[in-house]
Amino acid sequence: MEDYKFLFKVVLVGNAGVGKTCLVRRFTQGLFPPYQGATIGVDFLIKTVEVEGEKVKLQIWDTAGQERFRSITQSYYRSAHALILVYDISTQPTFDCLPDWLREIEQYANPRVLKVLVGNKIDREDREIPSHIGEDFARANEMYFIETSAKEADNVEKLFMEIAAQLTHEALVSRSHYNGISGEVSSSVIESKDGSESQCCKFS
Numbered sequence: 341m342e343d344y345k346f347l348f349k350v351v352l353v354g355n356a357g358v359g360k361t362c363l364v365r366r367f368t369q370g371l372f373p374p375y376q377g378a379t380i381g382v383d384f385l386i387k388t389v390e391v392e393g394e395k396v397k398l399q400i401w402d403t404a405g406q407e408r409f410r411s412i413t414q415s416y417y418r419s420a421h422a423l424i425l426v427y428d429i430s431t432q433p434t435f436d437c438l439p440d441w442l443r444e445i446e447q448y449a450n451p452r453v454l455k456v457l458v459g460n461k462i463d464r465e466d467r468e469i470p471s472h473i474g475e476d477f478a479r480a481n482e483m484y485f486i487e488t489s490a491k492e493a494d495n496v497e498k499l500f501m502e503i504a505a506q507l508t509h510e511a512l513v514s515r516s517h518y519n520g521i522s523g524e525v526s527s528s529v530i531e532s533k534d535g536s537e538s539q540c541c542k543f544s
C-alpha cells in the first residue's frame with residue numbers, strides 16, 4: 341500500500357500560454373522546461389509532500405487552455421479539491437478572461453472547492469496587470485491570491501505547499517468525514533466545511 345495520509349486533486353485552469361505546464365513542472369520536477377507546445381487535453385503529475393508531519397500526495401492536473409479542449413477539461417473540475425486559476429501578468433486578455441473561467445468553475449466544480457488566483461510570469465518587465473488589481477479581483481471572488489514566476493521559481497513551492505497545508509488542515513478538522521481505508525479524502529470534506537468561513541486571503 342502506498343504510504344500517504346491524504347490524496348488531494350489540484351487542477352490548474354486558465355488561458356493558453358499563461359504558464360500552467362511550467363508551474364506544474366517547476367513544482368514537481370524542479371525545472372523550467374523548454375517550450376513543448378500547448379497541452380493537449382489534460383496531463384497529470386504527482387508529488388508527495390509533508391504537512392504537519394503527515395505525508396500528503398498531490399495529484400496535479402494540468403489542463404489545456406485552448407478553447408477546443410474545453411469539454412474535456414470541464415470533466416476534471418468536479419473531483420478537484422483545489423483549483424488554481426492562472427493568468428499572465430504581462431498579458432491583459434488573460435486577466436480579462438477570468439470572469440469566464442469563474443463561470444466555468446461555478447458550473448462544474450464543487451461549490452466548496454479551494455480556489456487560488458495566480459498571476460504568473462512576474463519575472464517579466466512588461467507587466468500589464470498591477471498586483472493590487474489581481475489581489476482585488478481575488479478578494480471580490482473569494483479566492484486566495486499569489487503571484488509567481490515559474491521561470492525564476494518564485495513562489496511556486498509556496499503556492500502548492502499552501503494549498504497542501506490548507507487542504508490538510510480542512511481534512512484534519514473534518515476527520516469524521518475522512519475515509520481512513522483508502523487514505524483518500526472524499527469531496528465531502530470540502531462540502532462539510534463551515535459555510536461561514538472566508539476563503540479569501542493572501543498567502544503570506
Ligand SMILES: Nc1nc2c(ncn2[C@@H]2O[C@H](COP(=O)(O)OP(=O)(O)OP(=O)(O)O)[C@@H](O)[C@H]2O)c(=O)[nH]1
Binds near residue numbers: 375
Ligand atoms: N517569462 C516567463 N515565461 C513563462 C513563465 N511560465 C511560462 N512561461 C512561458 O510561457 C509559455 C507558455 O507556457 P506553458 O506552461 O506551456 O503555458 P500553458 O498555460 O500550460 O499553456 P496551454 O498548455 O496552451 O494551456 C512558454 O513559452 C513558457 O516558457 C514564467 O514564469 N516567466
